[in-house]
Every structure is written in C-alpha cells, then in structure tokens.
Amino acid sequence: MEQNLNIGIVGAGIQGISNALYLQKKGFKVTIFDRDVPGSTSASYGNAGHFSPYASVPLNRPDVLADIPAMLLSSSGPLALKWNYVPKMIPWFVKFILNSTRKKMLHTAKSMHQILDLAIPAYDELFSEIDLSDLIENKGILYIWNDKDLKSRELEINIRKELGVEQQIVTPKEIHDLEPNIKPFYHGGVFYSYARHTKNPKKILLKLFELFLKKGGKFSKTNIKNISFNEEKPVLQTETQSFLFDKIVIACGAFSKKLTDNLDEKIPLDTERGYHVHFKGCDHLLSRPVIFSNRGFGVTPMEQGLRVVGTVEFGGLTKTLSKSRIKNLINNAKYMFGDLPEHEDEWLGFRPSLPDFLPVMGPSKNYKNVFYCFGHHHLGWTLGAISGKIISGMIANENTNLDLEPYSSLRFS
Numbered sequence: 133m134e135q136n137l138n139i140g141i142v143g144a145g146i147q148g149i150s151n152a153l154y155l156q157k158k159g160f161k162v163t164i165f166d167r168d169v170p171g172s173t174s175a176s177y178g179n180a181g182h183f184s185p186y187a188s189v190p191l192n193r194p195d196v197l198a199d200i201p202a203m204l205l206s207s208s209g210p211l212a213l214k215w216n217y218v219p220k221m222i223p224w225f226v227k228f229i230l231n232s233t234r235k236k237m238l239h240t241a242k243s244m245h246q247i248l249d250l251a252i253p254a255y256d257e258l259f260s261e262i263d264l265s266d267l268i269e270n271k272g273i274l275y276i277w278n279d280k281d282l283k284s285r286e287l288e289i290n291i292r293k294e295l296g297v298e299q300q301i302v303t304p305k306e307i308h309d310l311e312p313n314i315k316p317f318y319h320g321g322v323f324y325s326y327a328r329h330t331k332n333p334k335k336i337l338l339k340l341f342e343l344f345l346k347k348g349g350k351f352s353k354t355n356i357k358n359i360s361f362n363e364e365k366p367v368l369q370t371e372t373q374s375f376l377f378d379k380i381v382i383a384c385g386a387f388s389k390k391l392t393d394n395l396d397e398k399i400p401l402d403t404e405r406g407y408h409v410h411f412k413g414c415d416h417l418l419s420r421p422v423i424f425s426n427r428g429f430g431v432t433p434m435e436q437g438l439r440v441v442g443t444v445e446f447g448g449l450t451k452t453l454s455k456s457r458i459k460n461l462i463n464n465a466k467y468m469f470g471d472l473p474e475h476e477d478e479w480l481g482f483r484p485s486l487p488d489f490l491p492v493m494g495p496s497k498n499y500k501n502v503f504y505c506f507g508h509h510h511l512g513w514t515l516g517a518i519s520g521k522i523i524s525g526m527i528a529n530e531n532t533n534l535d536l537e538p539y540s541s542l543r544f545s
C-alpha cells in the first residue's frame with residue numbers, strides 16, 4: 133500500500149469527513165475542500181439524526197409508485213413538486229419507474245442491507261476516539277401509522293423479516309407506554325429498539341472534523357469548480373488555484389453531479405428536498421425519534437428542541453424554500469401533539485438521490501484516481517462511517533469482502 137499518497141476530498145459533510153478519518157487510519161495524507169464551514173447548512177447538519185441500520189427497504193417500490201398520485205394531492209402528505217422543475221426531472225422519474233419493479237426493489241434492499249448492517253460498528257470505530265457524552269441516545273426509533281389497512285406496510289415488514297432485520301411490531305398500548313405524549317390516533321407501529329439517534333448531528337460532525345484536524349488533516353474553505361488531470365493525477369481547481377493529488381474523492385452530496393458531469397459521467401443524481409423546523413423547549417415530549425410513516429415525517433428530541441423533519445420535494449438545488457412544506461410539518465406536528473409554541477429555524481436540505489436508491493461508491497468509470505462517495509439519499513447520516521471505511525479500503529487496494537458492484541457508477545453506463 134502506498135501510504136504516502138496525498139488524497140483530496142471535495143465535501144466536508146458526513147461522507148467527506150468519514151472518508152477522511154478512515155483514510156487517515158490507513159496512513160494517507162488528506163486535505164478536505166468545502167465551500168462552507170463544516171456543518172453549516174448541509175444535509176449532514178439538518179437531518180433527523182437517526183442511525184437507522186434497519187432501513188433497507190427502499191422507496192423504489194411498486195406500491196410507492198402506485199401511491200404517488202394520492203400523495204401529491206394530499207396537503208398533509210409527504211410528497212410535493214416544484215412544478216417548473218418537473219421537465220428537468222423527467223429522465224430521473226423514468227429511471228425511478230424502471231427501478232420500481234419488485235426485482236429491482238429487492239436488489240436495492242439486499243445491497244442496502246449489506247452496508248446498513250455494518251453501519252453502527254463502523255461508527256463505533258470512529259466514535260471510540262471522541263467524547264460523545266450526551267450526544268448519542270440508545271433508545272430505539274419508533275414508527276407509527278394510522279392507516280391500518282395499508283398493504284405496503286406488510287410488504288416492508290416481510291422484506292425486513294426475509295433480510296433478518298430485527299423489528300418489533302407494537303400495539304397502540306405499547307406505543308402509548310413508549311411515548312405517552314403522542315395523541316392516540318395511531319393504529320399500530322414498529323419499534324427498532326437497537327437504533328440510535330443523536331441530539332445534535334452538527335456537534336458530532338464538528339467533533340469528527342476536529343479529530344481529523346488533530347490527526348494532521350488539512351482543510352481549505354473553497355469551492356471546487358472543476359477537475360483536470362496532470363498525466364493521470366487529478367487536479368482540483370478553484371477560481372484561482374489548482375491542487376494536485378494522487379487520488380481524490382468526490383463527496384459533495386447532492387451537489388456532486390456538477391463535478392461528475394465534467395468527468396463525462398452520466399450519473400443521474402438529483403435531490404429530494406427535505407425540511408426541518410424546531411419547537412424550542414419541547415424535547416421533553418418525546419424520549420426517542422418517532423416517524424409518522426404514512427405522513428412521511430418524523431420528530432426527534434434534540435438539543436434545539438423538538439426537530440420536526442421530513443417531506444420529499446422534487447425541485448432541484450437552486451429554488452428557494454417552500455412555505456407550504458414548512459406549514460405541512462407544523463400542521464403534522466400539531467396533529468401529533470396538540471398545542472405547540474411558535475416554531476423556529478426553518479431549514480431546507482438536499483438529500484442526494486439516485487433513481488435506484490443506491491449510493492455511488494467506487495472509482496470513476498473514466499479516471500482510476502477519482503473515487504465517488506455520494507447519493508446516500510435518506511440514509512447518508514447512518515451510512516457515513518461505513519462508506520468512508522469502504523472507500524478507504526478501495527483506495528488502499530484492500531479486499532473489503534463485500535459485493536461492491538451494486539454501488540458502482542458503471543451501472544449507469
């Protein structure tokens with residue numbers, strides 16, 4: 133292994149920082165580039181904070197496809213479109229439809245399960261080096277619903293069972309015992325007792341970033357505009373400067389496509405926009421994250437208060453926050469808890485999503501010294517450490533003992 137190699141990483145979200153730490157473990161010299169201060173506004177800052185190793189059943193499913201029209205028509209539902217973005221997204225939607233067969237869904241579920249199963253142990257390797265007191269809770273994650281006849285629930289539960297995912301079906305009484313402050317509208321739920329959550333994703337990100345710097349990592353706050361090559365070595369280009377590396381990792385989340393397009397790849401990355409608001413001083417209302425599944429949102433008790441998170445909005449990376457989506461979250465939260473104080477902190481974030489709901493992890497099709505690590509959609513927080521471990525293994529030419537083909541960018545060639 134060539135330990136003295138210089139590696140450049142574009143992106144200081146959870147993917148970029150986890151990649152950096154695992155590469156440092158193997159002795160590489162690492163520099164991270166991000167146009168923002170780490171943890172400022174990215175998806176890795178504003179997410180729901182779930183570590184969800186059970187969540188292998190993807191959204192590309194025949195039943196979800198059938199439910200989309202009803203979801204779009206419901207103002208309390210989980211899905212929305214920025215209609216003037218729809219023409220741009222048609223190729224993505226077509227690929228999503230083609231990936232929503234039962235066979236493709238099972239392929240995604242198995243390939244997600246493979247990495248999700250390793251997600252928590254991979255984090256534990258990183259977390260053993262930082263003080264996380266009071267930031268991680270091991271109280272499980274609870275899903276509830278009020279549509280008892282929904283067929284898709286059965287499908288999800290059965291696939292998880294087939295994959296060996298531990299899950300506990302809970303009755304309304306058991307839900308009440310776990311979370312007595314939720315109004316009793318629910319018909320049933322599932323509890324994943326071994327799942328974790330963080331009370332502040334940003335603080336964890338910053339602690340990991342500090343560890344990276346302490347281990348000799350370098351950081352440059354700058355926007356990477358392009359990638360060029362000096363012989364086979366990649367050069368990261370900003371407006372005014374060029375940085376030569378032995379290898380680079382592109383880990384810009386939903387923004388990665390700009391750079392991969394410049395490398396003549398045809399990776400159909402787009403974004404599922406998601407939102408959060410906080411209800412300050414209300415975190416005592418829950419002991420653990422609760423997801424109201426048929427309305428597509430969740431509530432996590434955090435240091436900032438109750439973080440109400442969710443919705444999927446197709447609308448690209450540049451359009452402004454939709455007030456109607458914020459209202460949707462507030463109304464849903466009030467449905468769940470009754471009266472709540474005025475909300476704070478309206479946030480819009482960008483889930484990086486591929487139409488087959490698998491991430492892209494591995495070398496570029498055209499350039500052997502360029503690696504990709506993005507597209508982790510709803511699960512990028514959970515999958516940070518394991519993705520970093522996998523990419524660092526690839527760069528070090530080690531055998532990971534995993535089937536990595538499902539994550540290759542070659543699947544879009």
Ligand SMILES: Cc1cc2nc3c(=O)[nH]c(=O)nc-3n(C[C@H](O)[C@H](O)[C@H](O)COP(=O)(O)OP(=O)(O)OC[C@H]3O[C@@H](n4cnc5c(N)ncnc54)[C@H](O)[C@@H]3O)c2cc1C
Pocket residue numbers: 142143144145146147148165166167168170171174175176177178179180181182183184354355356357383384385386387388405406407408441442481482483484505506507508509510511512513514515
């Ligand atoms: C509402 C919502 C809730 C979520 N909840 C959960 C959850 O509970 N659990 C879970 O597992 N996942 C969750 N996710 C998903 C998860 O947050 C993301 O998948 C994950 O954070 C993506 O991490 P990333 O590092 O790939 O990207 P990001 O966090 O988006 O980081 C990318 C970084 O790249 C930088 N960048 C982009 N382009 C450039 C450039 N050209 N030059 C320099 N820097 C650049 C950006 O500034 C940014 O810092 C949620 C997402 C959303 C939106």
